Amino acid sequence: MNVNVDLTTVWxxxxxxxxxxxxxxxxxxxxxxxxxxxxxxxxxxxRAMNSIAPVWDGNETWLVLGGGGLFAAFPLAYAVIxxxxxxxxxxxxxxxxxxxxxFEYRWRDPSHRRFWDAAxxxxxxxxxxxxxxxxxxxxxxxDVTGRAYSGxxxxxxxxxxxxxxxxxxxxxxxxxxxxxxxxxEGPEQEHARRLAKVAAWATVLLMGVVSLYNLLxxxxxADRWLxxxxxxxxxxxxxxxxxxxxxxxxxxSRERHSKPFWLSISLFLMGMAGLGFxxxxxxxxPGITIWDAAAxxxxxxxxxxxxxxxxxxxxxxxxxxxxxxxxxxxxxxxx
Amino acid sequence: xxxxxxxxxxxxIQFAFTVSFHFIFPAFSIGLASxxxxxxxxxxxxxxxLYHDLFKYWLKIxxxxxxxxxxSGIVMSYQFGTNWSVFSDRAGPVVGPLxxxxxxxxxxxxxxxxGVMLFGMEKVGRRLxxxxxxxxxxxxxxxxxxxxxxxxxxxxxxxxxMGANGQFLPGDSWLAIIFNPSFPYRLVHxxxxxxxxxxxxxxxxxxxxxxxxxxxxxxxxMFSMAMxxxxxxxxxxxxxxxxxxxxxxxxxxxxxxAMEGHYESHPDGAPLYLFGIPNEKEQRLDYAVGIPKVSxxxxxxxxDAPLAGLDTIPDDEQPPVxxxxxxxxxxxxxxxxxxxxxxxxxxxxxxxxLYDWPLLxxxxxxxxxxxxxxxIAGWITTEVGRQPYVIYGLMRxxxxxxxxDAPAVGSSLLAFIVVYFAVFxxxxxxxxxxxxxxxxxxxxxxxxxxxxPIRTAGFTPGPTQNxxxxxxxxxxxxxxxxxx
Numbered sequence: 104m105n106v107n108v109d110l111t112t113v114w115x116x117x118x119x120x121x122x123x124x125x126x127x128x129x130x131x132x133x134x135x136x137x138x139x140x141x142x143x144x145x146x147x148x149x150r151a152m153n154s155i156a157p158v159w160d161g162n163e164t165w166l167v168l169g170g171g172g173l174f175a176a177f178p179l180a181y182a183v184i185x186x187x188x189x190x191x192x193x194x195x196x197x198x199x200x201x202x203x204x205x206f207e208y209r210w211r212d213p214s215h216r217r218f219w220d221a222a223x224x225x226x227x228x229x230x231x232x233x234x235x236x237x238x239x240x241x242x243x244x245x246d247v248t249g250r251a252y253s254g255x256x257x258x259x260x261x262x263x264x265x266x267x268x269x270x271x272x273x274x275x276x277x278x279x280x281x282x283x284x285x286x287x288e289g290p291e292q293e294h295a296r297r298l299a300k301v302a303a304w305a306t307v308l309l310m311g312v313v314s315l316y317n318l319l320x321x322x323x324x325a326d327r328w329l330x331x332x333x334x335x336x337x338x339x340x341x342x343x344x345x346x347x348x349x350x351x352x353x354x355x356s357r358e359r360h361s362k363p364f365w366l367s368i369s370l371f372l373m374g375m376a377g378l379g380f381x382x383x384x385x386x387x388x389p390g391i392t393i394w395d396a397a398a399x400x401x402x403x404x405x406x407x408x409x410x411x412x413x414x415x416x417x418x419x420x421x422x423x424x425x426x427x428x429x430x431x432x433x434x435x436x437x438x
Numbered sequence: 439x440x441x442x443x444x445x446x447x448x449x450x451i452q453f454a455f456t457v458s459f460h461f462i463f464p465a466f467s468i469g470l471a472s473x474x475x476x477x478x479x480x481x482x483x484x485x486x487x488l489y490h491d492l493f494k495y496w497l498k499i500x501x502x503x504x505x506x507x508x509x510s511g512i513v514m515s516y517q518f519g520t521n522w523s524v525f526s527d528r529a530g531p532v533v534g535p536l537x538x539x540x541x542x543x544x545x546x547x548x549x550x551x552x553g554v555m556l557f558g559m560e561k562v563g564r565r566l567x568x569x570x571x572x573x574x575x576x577x578x579x580x581x582x583x584x585x586x587x588x589x590x591x592x593x594x595x596x597x598x599x600m601g602a603n604g605q606f607l608p609g610d611s612w613l614a615i616i617f618n619p620s621f622p623y624r625l626v627h628x629x630x631x632x633x634x635x636x637x638x639x640x641x642x643x644x645x646x647x648x649x650x651x652x653x654x655x656x657x658x659x660m661f662s663m664a665m666x667x668x669x670x671x672x673x674x675x676x677x678x679x680x681x682x683x684x685x686x687x688x689x690x691x692x693x694x695x696a697m698e699g700h701y702e703s704h705p706d707g708a709p710l711y712l713f714g715i716p717n718e719k720e721q722r723l724d725y726a727v728g729i730p731k732v733s734x735x736x737x738x739x740x741x742d743a744p745l746a747g748l749d750t751i752p753d754d755e756q757p758p759v760x761x762x763x764x765x766x767x768x769x770x771x772x773x774x775x776x777x778x779x780x781x782x783x784x785x786x787x788x789x790x791x792l793y794d795w796p797l798l799x800x801x802x803x804x805x806x807x808x809x810x811x812x813x814i815a816g817w818i819t820t821e822v823g824r825q826p827y828v829i830y831g832l833m834r835x836x837x838x839x840x841x842x843d844a845p846a847v848g849s850s851l852l853a854f855i856v857v858y859f860a861v862f863x864x865x866x867x868x869x870x871x872x873x874x875x876x877x878x879x880x881x882x883x884x885x886x887x888x889x890x891p892i893r894t895a896g897f898t899p900g901p902t903q904n905x906x907x908x909x910x911x912x913x914x915x916x917x918x919x920x921x922x
Contacts, residue, residue, distance in 0.1 A: 157553030160508060164549045167515050168541045174518060175538040178530025178605075185519030185526075186840045192520055193850045196513045197857050203509035204861055207502050211868045250527055250603060251841050398531040399601065401608045406535045413542040420550045427554055427561050 110404065111397040114176040115386070117410060121172055123375050125165035126234075127278060127368050132159045134279020136202055136227025137272060138298055139220055147291050148220065154286040154432040156206055161421055163199070175406055179250060179396040180386040187245045187252040188237045188259050195233035201226030228272065235271025239264035239313075242381065243320055244389045263316055270309035274371065277302035281363040284355075286432045299363060300355050307348050310374060314341070317381060321389070324381050337380055344373040444844035446836055449521040452851040454821075458814050459858050460514050463507030465813045468582055468629065469636025470500050471575035478571050482564060487879060491656055495877040496640075499869050501556055506865045508549075510858070521847060525828055525838035532598050532606045532615060533588050540584035548577035582629055590621035592829050593820070594689045606829070619689055623682040624820075630675045631816065634776060635809025637667035642806020645799035647876040652793050656877035661802070662792060665783035672776040679773065680736070686823075687737050690830060692751050693823030696762040698733050699723045700747040707731035708745035716760040721748065757825045765818035772812040779805055 132155050142148045155162075174181040185192055205223035209216050240259035247253060280299035287295055318325040328337050351366040384392045397403065474496055481489035515537070518526045526534075554562060554570040562570070597614030601607040608615060641664025647657035687694045695701075699711045701721045709728030717724045734743040748756055779801055786792045828835040 157557045160552055161546065161549040163508070163512070164541065164545045167512060167545055168538070170516055170519070171534070171538045171541045174526060174530055175534030178527050178534055181519045181530065181534075182523035182527035182840075185516065186523050186842055189520055189840075189842060189846055189850070192516055193853060196516060197853060199512055200509040200857060200861055204505055204865060207505045208864065208868065211502070251523065253841070256843070256846055398534065399605075399607050401612075402531040402535050405608065405612050406538050409535075409539050409542050413546075417542070417546045417550070421546070424550050424553050427558050 110400060110407070111176075111393050113407065114172075114397070114403055115384075115393045118169060118172050118176060119375065119379060121165055121169040123372070125162070125169050126375075127371055128162035128165060129159070130275045130371070131155070131278040131282040131364075132162050133202070133227040133231045134275035134277065134302075135283065136205075136223045136279075137231060137276045138279050138283075138302075139224045139227075141298055142294070144217065144220070147294070150287065150291065150432050151283060152206070152209070152223075154283065157428045158425060159203075159206065161424060163203070166199075172406075176398050176403060177386055177393065177396040178398055180391060180393075182250070183245060183247055183252050183387050183391065184237075184241065187254060188240050190256065191233040191237045191240070191259060195230045195237070198226040198229030198233065202230060227275075231272045231275045232268040235268035236260075236264040238271070238378075239267030242267070242317065242378075242388065245387050247387065247390050263313075263320065266309060266313050266316060270306065270313050273302055273305035273309050274367075274374075277306045277367050278364070278371070281355075281367045284359075285361045285364050288431050296355055296358075296363075300352070303348075303351055303355065303367075306370070310344075310370075314377065323389070327381065337377075340373055340377045340380065344370065344377075347373065445842055445847050446839050448844055448847040448851055449839050449842070450835065452521060452847060452854060453517060454818075455851070456510065456513055456517060456854055456858070458817065459862060460507070460510035461813065461817060462810050463503050463510060464578065464581070465632045465635045465810065466503050466639065467500060467507050468578040468632035469634075470496060470503065470639075471571075471578045472633065473636055473640065474500060475568075475571050475575040478568050482568055488655060488659060491877055491879060492659060495656070495872075497556070499872050502865055502869050502872075504548075504552065506862055510862070513854070519840075520850075521840050521842070522828075522838050523840040525833070528604050528833065528838075529592075529606050529829060531601075532608055533591065535608075535612075536584055536588045536591070536616065540581055540588075544577045544581035544584065547580065548574050551577070579629065582632070583625060586625045586628055587616050587618070587621050590624045591615060591618045593624075593824055594618045594620040595829055595832060606832075620682075620685050623678070623685045627675070627678045627682045627816075628813075630671060630678055631809065631813050633667065634671055634675055635813055637664045637671070638776070638802075638805050638809045639807070640664040641668065641802050642804075643873045645802035646806075646873070648793055649796060649799050649803070651876065654876055656879075658793050660877075661799075665780065665787075665792065665802075668776055669780035669784050672773065672780045676773055676777060679770070684737065686820075690824060691746065692748065692755065692757060693762065693820070694737065695746070695748045695751070696757045696759045696823055697766040697819060698737075699726070699759070699763050700733070700745060701759070702749055703745065703747040704734070705744045707742045708733040708737075708747075710736065714763075716763050718759055755826065757823050762819055762823045765815040765822070768815040769812050769819060772808045772815070775805065775808065776812075 135151050135155055139148060139151070142151055170181070173184075201222040203226075205219045205226065209219035209223065212219070236259060239261075243261060243263050245252065245254065246258065277299060280295050280302050283295035284292055284299055318328060327333050347366055347370050351363055351370065354362040354366055382388060384394070386393045386396050474493060477489050477493040477496070480486070481493060518533075551570040551573040554567065555574050558570065559567045595606070596618040597609045597611055598606045599609050640660050644657045644659075644661030644664060647654050648661055651657070683694065683697075698708070699714050699716055700708060701716075701723060707730065709726075709730045710732035711723060711726050711728040714723035714726035714728075731741040734745055735741050737743070737745065748759070779798070782798055782801070783792060786795050786798055792798075824830050826834050826836065828838045
């Protein structure tokens with residue numbers, strides 16, 4: 104049993120890693136979709152699209168690993184969360200359909216390019232909102248009876264989940280804008296920088312409101328964040344976050360290229376740390392811990408062997424694919 | 439107004455609809471990825487421009503099909519949780535890890551190398567680019583390996599133990615789970631089906647352009663390659679299908695009874711029904727036309743072998759016979775039509791008329807989408823044939839569904855239907871439009887616009903990123919300007 108406890112913890116971290124990788128990587132793809140209407144139709148939009156075209160598919164795969172990993176390592180959590188957030192999940196999937204095909208279709212059919220640009224934006228927005236609201240729905244607690252969801256259809260829809268949804272949209276927009284600051288040049292880079300500043304303020308504001316709301320949401324969350332000895336563990340999160348926010352705003356005013364993007368990712372990392380600190384050890388608050396939901400040891404060990412062998416390879420060739428398309432998104436030969 | 443039975447029916451329709459739509463794309467892209475690898479390999483080996491032209495011609499089509507496969511596949515990966523959460527909870531410990539392995543070993547591989555395959559020719563050079571193409575092709579195959587392992591396990595569960603809460607737990611050996619009794623048959627039959635499906639699309643497009651210009655060398659090459667596949671692989675596929683049928687008889691006899699329309703038992707040799715209308719109410723085959731004893735000959739390799747019928751199976755364990763009976767006949771009929779055109783092409787080759795026989799070309803055009811129809815009919819046969827079970831003999835489909843109300847499942851079903859027909863309908867139309875253009879020497883894959891990016895052909899962001907043309911083009915100064 105002792106072994107199982109460790110294994111389960113390892114798996115919780117693996118899933119968290121997959122979700123984090125998804126959030127930052129598809130986050131900037133979706134963010135570019137969210138910001139798309141702000142770009143001028145023509146070269147600016149085309150270049151923004153080109154900057155992610157070779158990598159978006161790999162980025163999205165982390166979502167399949169997050170979901171598939173949850174299914175495999177914590178089947179009970181998977182079986183509760185998806186029915187509990189059913190309309191959100193369906194909306195996210197349909198949003199990703201529009202977003203995904205828009206990459207191909209907008210080039211294919213110039214006469215309907217505006218339509219597919221709108222589908223790209225709409226799909227990205229819906230997917231981001233749905234993901235953020237799913238997180239909120241999980242944090243605010245899910246009704247469970249026996250081994251199944253027992254709430255009603257729209258339990259997930261509350262002011263709190265709307266806030267987490269908008270927060271995610273703002274955060275993805277920040278990632279997308281700072282990615283473009285890195286990949287663009289000249290006036291387009293300046294444009295991305297302006298958008299990034301707006302997105303940064305919106306993200307910081309919403310992150311703050313959601314964090315405070317968390318404390319009101321659930322006495323256990325508040326206890327954890329505000330009483331000793333946990334507070335010593337928790338305190339670095341808001342402090343580091345504040346430092347990162349200041350650094351990000353400075354980097355955005357100082358014509359840095361890649362720095363704002365890395366700082367935005369660090370901001371998300373802090374969000375993730377805070378989230379983990381809030382939820383631990385529950386995978387479905389308030390009732391299901393990671394150990395309640397865990398698959399048997401044999402399943403977890405079997406998969407751990409696969410992760411141990413494939414994950415380094417995946418990271419290597421994913422890194423290589425990014426390396427191949429490094430540098431500013433080229434506009435040579437475009438005119 | 440609604441009860442749980444409605445929600446169950448709607449969830450089943452939703453799964454059938456989304457999986458049928460989805461499978462069209464991988465069935466095409468598994469074969470097409472391998473075809474692209476062959477074309478690029480031939481180009482590297484022979485240096486013939488023709489192969490490179492064909493590679494670029496089909497790469498454009500592959501890019502669209504692959505995108506549609508990816509987005510519809512993500513829907514599938516979440517459907518287990520949305521509509522079948524009880525199944526997910528109970529079978530997750532066995533099925534989940536196999537699907538996680540699919541993501542780890544296949545999806546990342548395909549997605550990681552797809553970008554390089556589509557955009558990276560001049561950035562990585564020919565050999566590395568070929569390696570990327572190979573990785574994508576291998577990825578599609580590995581994906582088929584895992585997903586068919588999962589699917590087969592649900593048909594012929596093995597290597598598991600029952601745990602608390604009715605959970606299926608892995609037993610001592612994962613190999614027993616992965617290589618469950620029907621898996622090898624299902625895998626080869628399905629992958630071969632994907633290859634044939636692609637071959638008939640390629641052959642149909644080649645034939646279409648031959649009908650317009652029989653001297654077009656690209657159309658000739660496509661048609662010839664596809665007809666070799668039809669001639670060599672269609673008979674193999676019929677043999678593989680027969681092997682899977684025997685395996686099914688061993689493990690899921692009632693499915694075979696439904697496929698063959700055997701309501702009644704035949705103690706001294708069962709007839710092969712060529713036609714008939716299943717009458718589920720009366721439990722008999724109306725207007726049956728059969729050849730005596732041939733079913734026994736095919737299934738037991740003996741004319742007088744007794745075969746049990748559905749009369750030996752309790753009513754609540756019988757699959758819906760009509761659907762299985764008809765879908766099986768559609769699949770087999772198409773299989774023999776494929777064999778027919780393969781044999782015809784050999785005759786045409788022998789008589790030197792392969793590129794000069796309009797009737798053959800017209801038939802090939804008609805047959806172009808036949809692989810999709812056969813693949814879907816085959817899936818319907820096998821999936822409907824295992825009902826009422828989702829895990830054969832152990833867990834009923836009715837017990838697997840999520841605790842959802844019918845309106846929730848119904849509205850999501852409606853949303854899927856509207857979005858899929860609109861989005862994938864448009865995608866298929868774009869593919870058809872690409873196919874209607876004949877492949878040209880020096881196929882560039884880029885349609886030049888007057889202004890703006892020269893990228894209307896799809897995946898090539900411009901001449902600097904046009905697969906294959908890279909060596910000729912100067913590297914832009916911006917490419918050198920890295921992060922300061």
